[in-house]
Amino acid sequence: MLKEANPHFEDFLFDWNQKFHFLVGGYGSSKSYHVALKIILKLIEEKRTALVIREVYDTHRDSTFSLLSEIVEELGLSDRIRCVTSPMQIRFPNGSKIIFKGMDRPEKLKSINNVSLIWLEECSEVKYAGFKELLGRLRHPSLKLHMILSTNPVGENNWTYLHFFQDRMNKRLVLDDKDLYRERTMIVGDTYYHHSTADDNLFLPDSYIEQLEEMKEYDPDLYRIARKGRFGVNGKRVLPQFQIVPHEQVMKDMQEIRKPIYRVGMDFGFVDSYNAVIRMVVDTEKHYLYIYWEYYKRGIDDVQLFDDLKEFEASGERIVADSAEPKTIYYLKKQGLNIKGAHKFPGSRLANTKKMKRFKKIICSDQCENTIHEMEDLVYATDKLGNIIPDEFGIDPHTFEAIWYGLDGYEVTDLKEEAQGRPSSARPQGRRR
Known part of the structure; x- marks a missing residue:
């Protein structure tokens, strides 16, 4: 059984002297790959139950479970190690097993016993209370206990930084992160x-x-996060890549997109909030988002709303709307609009915000005045200590949320996922040494 690893991770793979292993780094660094490999090698060596945690359970299938299964196959052990998909579990011939749980289903954690190894993938997304609860689940009568935490760096207000590095407000210092960047x-x-x-x-x-x-x-x-892999104080502006361009230029540039994806999104409102409808197009090659048309009105009933949007009946364009208003969606659909509700899930606000931040450019027509007003200088809300809340904002941005719904099911290419950092048996090609 041979497996090639990146030199920077070789010591990590076989070091089991500490209870905690904290890995932080940029996109494509291969940290998740080597955590997965480390766990598999350990469970082959001795009988253990390992628990793999993410904030949202459903994200395991295309991330941790997929990665661990791929490594089992690469090691030539798929005939001995079983990767079961329902429920997700990996079983070893010596009785070891890997189970997968999400913090969005806390009741599922209560039945877990004799877990001696826990991996928190994207640990910065897990709440601090969840981390402390998992510490209580880490117990075994004889085996040494280990917890591996892996993450991309976020703001210095995140619990991972405050717990494992320093909490300046409370004058608590464990490790200066600058020392880690230097020593590695x-x-x-x-x-x-x-x-x-x-x-x-x-x-x-x-x-x-x-x-x-x-x-x-x-x-x-x-x-700073993706390339340098460093913590820092996040800028308050949510969409620094947002820019305003004359409408004629926007329409001209859109015509030159080779593989466009056209979408329409809608957010509902009535008295204090607005009905917002946004037409947009994605340049899938450049990772640009163009916003070229908006509807923005409040204080109207469903009948007036349909009358205002009759052009969509004629065009047949699909509208993806806020699923929190099923009665309005049903009415508009009955009247002839091609409309459906967006998929919502725990953590979807944060996931949609991250999706928007992945666009290299968000280009808005200067005719979309309300979109510009809400999104150009959109800032994060902050808590009492002045720390950014990553899925809340200084205003209720209806156009921003309409875009979320319109992009439902579409994922901006995430450089982190694009190259997962998974070594193969082939020798590296064209990389600087």
Whole structure:
């Protein structure tokens, strides 16, 4: 059984001296891959039950479960290690097993026993209360206990930074993150710290590094996270890549898109809030979003709303709307509009905000005045301590939410997922050494 690993992760793979392993890094650094490989090697060696946690259970299937299953196959062990899809579980011939849970289903955690190893993937998305609860679930009568936490860096107000690095307000210092960026790996107390960037993944092509470098121009905060893999104070502006362009130019540029995806999104309102409808088009090659038409009105009933939107009956354009208003959706559909409700799930506000931030440019026609008013200087809401709340904003941005719904089911290419950082048996091609 041979498996090639990135040199920066070789010591990490076999180090089990500490209770906690905290991995932070940029996109494509291969940290998740090596955590998965580390766990598989450990469970082959000794009988354990490992618990893999994400904030939302449904995200496991295309991330942690897929990654672990892929490594089992790469190791040539798929005839001995069973990867069961329903419920998701990985079973080893020696009795070891990997089970998958989400913090959005806390009742499912109560039945878990004898877990000696926990992996919190994207741990910054898990709430601090959830982390502390999981510590209580980590118990075994004889085996040494381990918890592995992996994440992309976020704001310094996130619990992962406050707990594992420093809480300046409470004058608590565990480790200065700048020391970690310099040393790359460190051991402090019972925690093994590991920092990585895409440069540590020798299996990535140069083109991927170049894409990460482009972020420096259109989103400095994302560049810090994705390219440098560093914590920091997030800028307050939600969409720094938002720009206003003359309507004629927007329409001209849209005609030159080779593979456009046209979408229409709708948010509902009545007295204090607005009905917002947005027409948009995605340039799937450049990862640009164009906003070229808006409807924005409040204080009207469903009959007037349909009358205002009759042109959509004629055009047959699909409208994806806020599913929280099923009666209005039903009425508009009955009148002849091609309309459906968007899929909502726990954490969807944050997921949709992240999706919007992945666009390299959000280009808005200067005729969409309400969209400009709401989105150009949209800022995050903050808590009593002045910390940013990543899924709440200073205003109720109806146009922003209409765009969320319109983009339901479409995913902006995430550089982090595009190259997952998964080494293969092939030798790396074209990478700087």
